Amino acid sequence: MPWIRIPGLGPANSWENGKIKRTQIKGKQLIVVKFNDRFHALPARCPHAGGPLDAGWCTEEGAVVCPWHRYEFDLCTGKNITGEGYNVQRYEVELRENGFFIEWPEKKWWDFW
Numbered sequence: 001m002p003w004i005r006i007p008g009l010g011p012a013n014s015w016e017n018g019k020i021k022r023t024q025i026k027g028k029q030l031i032v033v034k035f036n037d038r039f040h041a042l043p044a045r046c047p048h049a050g051g052p053l054d055a056g057w058c059t060e061e062g063a064v065v066c067p068w069h070r071y072e073f074d075l076c077t078g079k080n081i082t083g084e085g086y087n088v089q090r091y092e093v094e095l096r097e098n099g100f101f102i103e104w105p106e107k108k109w110w111d112f113w
């Protein structure tokens, strides 16, 4: 899968643990989250009712919490760990010398919509 540079995330030293930032890749709104020195990306809108995950927060266990109804999504898998059944796509993110990069899937069903 190709890696794409993520614009607008600022310098690496501006990221404290648990920080969440919104970004856009290929027209899709995503959040990038730093947790335990790793970076993760998930969709910015909660799959339940569209809550803004960038207005949520990160738990000590490594999940992002939606601010609207508090469903939680595992940063490493995208799984809805509070059990409501709303799993999300999870993307790998790397911090390199020349910036942040996301591993972008070649083609998924939503690319055709």
Ligand code: FES
Pocket (backbone or CB within 6 Å): 046, 047, 048, 049, 050, 051, 066, 067, 068, 069, 070, 071
């Ligand atoms: S909109 Fe996110 S939990 Fe309901």
